[in-house]
Amino acid sequence: MTYSALPVAPSLAESLGSTKCEYRQLGNSGLRISVPIFGCAGFGDPSGIRPWVLDEEDAACLLKAAYDRGINTWDTANTYSNGVSETIIGKTLKSYNIPREKVILMTKCFWAVGEDQAVQHALMPVEKSKDYQNMFGLSRAAIFNAVEASLRRLDTPYIDVLQIHRFDPLVPLEETLQALDDLVRSGKVRYIGASSMWACQFARLQ
Template sequence: MANTMKYTTLGNSGLKVSRICVGCMSYGDRRGRQPWVAEEAEALPVLEACYNAGFNFYDTANGYSNGVSEEILGKAIKKYNWRRENLAIATKLWSPVGYRKENENGRWDDALAMSVEERDRKGYLNMYGLSRKHIFDSVNASLKRLDLEYIDLLQIHRFDPNTPIKETMKALHDVVESGKVRYIGASSMWAHQLLEMQYTARLHGWTEFISMQNLHNATYREEEKEMIPSLKKFGMGMIPWSPVAMGFLCRPHVDFTSSDRGTSMKGTFLGNEWTDADKKINEKVEEIAKKRGTTMTVVALAWSLSKPFMTAPIIGMSKKERVDEAVQAINFELSKEDIESIDNLYEPKKVIGFA
């Protein structure tokens, strides 16, 4: 691994992670939920480049490409002989892992898009959520796909209102005690839900979350109101998803649909139209990038890394050039004036990203 990478600890734990986390939703099979992913042959060399650049923090999930994302990450670890002790491998559970059977359009089951009733009818009974049964089953399945003996950071992908919090937190504690998981983290939920889960664990002396994977970027900062103060209270690290707003902050907004992912999003972000304020932020990021002689991606990531509550934003890298940009961002400092010029354009929004 490269010795120029910057590292920090994840929350109040002793786990050291690179300042940017490699998002593995970008790797999988195009028959799955995301038709724009890099498949195995494309993904493996990029993952090798990530490791060689010093990135030790990798985030995937059971449901990404119906489990293929975990398999590709596991293959990279073995193929390139990555030193396991150096790695911080994170995965998530909650969502159902769709069956790999093609429909009439050549696509696999998208179990996440199904209603609860439809999932149960189509063979996914007890295969999603945060029940004790699913937590244990999911951990075992993820370990098999990753071909690893343990997971460094197991995260709950979403809150499950249908399972008692006490059951979930005890099960998470028990998988840590079993040796199959080292730490636990949470993702995308209301602050009051996180508080109840953390205090349930604390009351019983069980394992607490050390991290939160939430939505945060220059165009979406609603987490700063309640969630981020809550993370500070518990000493939790923040590893946000979509720090470049699903690519919106990587290129001028007039060119956004020039990428496969931008085209698939149809000019929206999680179904919401880009606002005038969003477009002004995009233009400001472009202006700073031109002024500083770098890319918009570097500026957007540097903005994220400038925040004192930030541990490691999660960024997908489907090409080796993206790896270089991520390294640049870690070592790129924005001026106070540049940061404020982006911050001052933000306008509050409706909370999104929990579904």
């Protein structure tokens, strides 16, 4: 691509000067993301079972610093600190008046989100509890429930990239993929992806 010899506008020059990262398209999609991506698994509630996570105040400062330097792609999951990571991201966007369209929010679904910080589905058997039915896995009901909850915590009308966090052998692939397709068509999700699976499982989803 060639550019004219016109001088760079002051606002663009300032933007270019503060941009400290690169951008590339995500996979075969047209979505442009920052390199690196900012991982938010370490944000949450230190009073829970993971005392090493950063609280809202410290996490928000890091997110703002990343945004100011061009790292505009933030990756989280519904299960990180039982949704607190997502909540911190949503609050940060609002408190710093960051335009929603200038960040790429990536989140994940599969694990149930505990109703208190002492419950972590990845470490505890919650599948038999009356309070967590259709709140985990990749059934249509579970995916839709997870997305609606993530939208509330992120305080956003859409998720840029929704990733399934594990492979679910108990649900027909067609059901999972149809649910993801319907979410994209609804506008609540713009792109889909997958995380933390064997190569053969990725292949089955193609």
